[in-house]
Amino acid sequence: MLEIAGLEAGYGDVRALSGVTLSIAAGEIVALLGPNGAGKSTLLNCVAGLVRPWAGAIRWDGQDLRALDTHLVIERGVALVPEGRRLFAGMTVEENLELGAFAARAWTDRRAALERVYALFPVLAERRRTAVQALSGGQQQMVAVGRALMARPRLLMLDEPSLGLAPRLVDTILKALEAINGAGVAVFLVEQNVAAALSLAHRGYLLEGGRIVGEGSGTALMADAHVRRAYLGPLAVRSADTR
Amino acid sequence: MTVLAQQLILGLLIGGLYGLAAAGLSLIFGVMRVLNVAHGELIMLGGYGAFWLAALLGVDPFASLLLVIPGSLLLGAMLYWGLFGFVVRAHEEARVKNSLLIGFGLALALHALAVRLWTADERSIPTSYAGAVLAVGDLAIPLVRLATLVLALLLIGTLQLLLSRWRWGKAIRATAEDWQAALLTGIDIRRAYLLAFALGTALAGAAGTLITVAYSVSPSIGLEWTLKALIVVVLAGLGSMIGTFIGGLVLGVAEAASAATFGGPYREIIGLVIFVVVLAVRPRGLFGR
Numbered sequence: 001m002l003e004i005a006g007l008e009a010g011y012g013d014v015r016a017l018s019g020v021t022l023s024i025a026a027g028e029i030v031a032l033l034g035p036n037g038a039g040k041s042t043l044l045n046c047v048a049g050l051v052r053p054w055a056g057a058i059r060w061d062g063q064d065l066r067a068l069d070t071h072l073v074i075e076r077g078v079a080l081v082p083e084g085r086r087l088f089a090g091m092t093v094e095e096n097l098e099l100g101a102f103a104a105r106a107w108t109d110r111r112a113a114l115e116r117v118y119a120l121f122p123v124l125a126e127r128r129r130t131a132v133q134a135l136s137g138g139q140q141q142m143v144a145v146g147r148a149l150m151a152r153p154r155l156l157m158l159d160e161p162s163l164g165l166a167p168r169l170v171d172t173i174l175k176a177l178e179a180i181n182g183a184g185v186a187v188f189l190v191e192q193n194v195a196a197a198l199s200l201a202h203r204g205y206l207l208e209g210g211r212i213v214g215e216g217s218g219t220a221l222m223a224d225a226h227v228r229r230a231y232l233g234p235l236a237v238r239s240a241d242t243r
Numbered sequence: 244m245t246v247l248a249q250q251l252i253l254g255l256l257i258g259g260l261y262g263l264a265a266a267g268l269s270l271i272f273g274v275m276r277v278l279n280v281a282h283g284e285l286i287m288l289g290g291y292g293a294f295w296l297a298a299l300l301g302v303d304p305f306a307s308l309l310l311v312i313p314g315s316l317l318l319g320a321m322l323y324w325g326l327f328g329f330v331v332r333a334h335e336e337a338r339v340k341n342s343l344l345i346g347f348g349l350a351l352a353l354h355a356l357a358v359r360l361w362t363a364d365e366r367s368i369p370t371s372y373a374g375a376v377l378a379v380g381d382l383a384i385p386l387v388r389l390a391t392l393v394l395a396l397l398l399i400g401t402l403q404l405l406l407s408r409w410r411w412g413k414a415i416r417a418t419a420e421d422w423q424a425a426l427l428t429g430i431d432i433r434r435a436y437l438l439a440f441a442l443g444t445a446l447a448g449a450a451g452t453l454i455t456v457a458y459s460v461s462p463s464i465g466l467e468w469t470l471k472a473l474i475v476v477v478l479a480g481l482g483s484m485i486g487t488f489i490g491g492l493v494l495g496v497a498e499a500a501s502a503a504t505f506g507g508p509y510r511e512i513i514g515l516v517i518f519v520v521v522l523a524v525r526p527r528g529l530f531g532r
Contacts, residue, residue: 050423074429086424088417090482090532099417103429107410151429 001026001186002155007056009046016042018210024155029187031197033231034207040190041083044157048080049073075103079153083160085144087132094128096143100150110150117146120176138169145176156180157188162196174200194231198222245381250499252384258495259392260454262488264468265475266399267446273481274419274439276338277330280346283469284353285444289315289451290460291361297368304368304456311448319444323437331436350465357462367459391453396488398449402442403484415439474514478521480531490529
C-alpha cells in the first residue's frame with residue numbers, strides 16, 4: 001500500500017534520511033524505532049508532504065505522493081498525528097474533531113465519523129464542548145488521534161503518541177490503536193516506548209542515523225540483542241540473560 | 244460637561260470605523276502573518292468606489308456597500324494572486340519583512356493612482372440626510388455617523404459568524420492557529436490565505452465607504468488609517484473580531500478624551516501612547532490569545 005524506496009531528505013545542508021526503503025501493507029501495524037534525531041519524524045513528515053524529500057520514491061497505491069501538497073495526501077487516505085499533538089488550542093473538542101474531516105472525501109460523513117471517535121474515546125463525548133486547552137494530556141492525545149481518524153484514513157501515522165503520558169493513558173492509546181487497526185486501518189507508529197510498540201506491532205523497522213539498520217517481526221525485534229541493549233535498557237538485557 | 248460628553252460620543256462613533264478598519268488588518272495578519280501596510284490605501288480605494296458610484300451613477304452611499312464589498316473581495320483575491328501569494332511561500336520570519344516591502348510599494352502605487360484618477364482634493368458624498376441629528380437631551384448624535392457605527396458592528400458580527408460557522412471560516416481560524424496542523428486536517432491553506440486576504444480587503448472597502456459617507460476621502464488618508472488600524476490591532480490583540488471592534492471604540496473615545504483634556508493636537512498622540520504601553524505591558528493585547 002505504502003512503498004518508500006531510496007528516500008533521502010534533510011533540512012538545509014543537514015541530511016536526515018539516507019536511502020530509506022520500507023513498505024507497509026494494508027491492515028498492518030508497523031513500528032518505527034530509533035533514537036532521538038534518527039530521522040523518524042522526518043520520515044513521517046515526508047510521507048505527509050510536510051517535508052519535501054531530496055530524492056527517492058514515496059508510492060501510495062502505486063501513485064507518487066512526493067509532488068502532492070499535504071491536503072491532497074490526506075485526501076488520498078493517509079493521516080498523521082503529529083508530535084506534540086498540535087491541536088487547535090482555541091477551539092473545542094468537537095471543533096477540533098470536525099476539522100479533521102475537512103477533506104472533501106470525509107466531510108459529508110463527518111457526523112458518523114464523529115460518533116465512531118466518541119465510541120472509541122467515550123470521555124471525549126462527555127467533553128465535546130470543552131476547549132481542548134482545558135483537557136489533560138491524555139485526553140488531548142485522544143483528540144489528536146480522533147482528529148486524524150475523522151479523515152477516514154487507510155493509513156494512520158503517529159509520531160510519539162505516548163510522549164509525556166502516564167502509563168495508564170499510554171495503555172488506553174495503544175488499545176485504541178489496536179481497535180483502529182481491527183477496523184482495517186493500517187498503523188505506522190513512531191514510538192519511544194519500544195516494548196509497548198513492539199508488543200502491538202506486526203513488524204518493525206530500526207532507523208539509526210537516517211538509515212534503516214534492522215527490520216523484522218515484533219517478536220523477533222523484541223528478542224534482538226541490539227534492540228534490547230539500545231532501546232529496552234540494561235534491566236531488559238539482564239532479565240533476558242537470567243531467563 | 245455637555246461639550247465633553249458630545250466629544251466622547253463623536254469619538255465613540257468614529258471608533259466603530261477604527262474597529263472595522265482594524266478587523267481586516269487583524270484577519271490578514273492573524274491568518275497569514277503578513278502585515279499589509281497598504282491596508283489604509285485599500286480603505287481609500289473603497290471610499291473612492293463609493294464616491295464614483297454616487298457621483299457617476301447616483302447610487303446612495305449606504306447602498307453602494309452592496310457593490311463595494313464584492314468589488315473589494317475581488318480586488319483582494321487579485322492582489323493575493325498577483326502579490327501577496329508569493330509572500331506566504333517564504334519562511335514565517337521572512338514574511339513580515341517581505342510583506343512590508345510589497346505593502347509600501349502597493350501603498351505608493353495606489354496613492355499615485357488615486358491622485359491621477361480623482362486629484363488630490365478631499366471628496367465627500369452629499370446626501371439629503373447628511374445633516375440629520377438625533378437629539379438626546381443637550382447632545383446631538385449625527386445619524387449618518389450612528390448608522391456607520393451600527394453597520395460596522397453588523398459587518399464585524401457577520402465576519403465573526405462566518406469564521407465560527409462556515410466550513411472555510413473554520414479552516415481560516417485553524418490556519419491562523421497552526422498552519423501545519425491545518426494542513427494535516429486536509430485544509431488547502433493557500434485557499435484559506437486567499438479567502439482571508441479577500442475578506443480582509445472587503446472589510447477595508449466597506450470601511451472606506453463608511454468613512455467617505457460620514458467624513459471624507461482623499462488620496463492621502465491611507466497612512467493615517469493604516470496607523471489607526473495597527474494601533475487597534477495591537478490594543479485588541481489577535482483572534483477576536485468583536486474584541487477588535489471594542490478596541491476601535493476604546494481608541495475613538497481615548498482620542499476624544501485626550502483632545503478634550505489636552506487640546507486638539509493631542510488627539511493623535513494618545514493612540515501612539517496606547518501602542519507603546521500595550522506592547523510593553525500586555526503584548527498580546529486586551530483580548531488576544
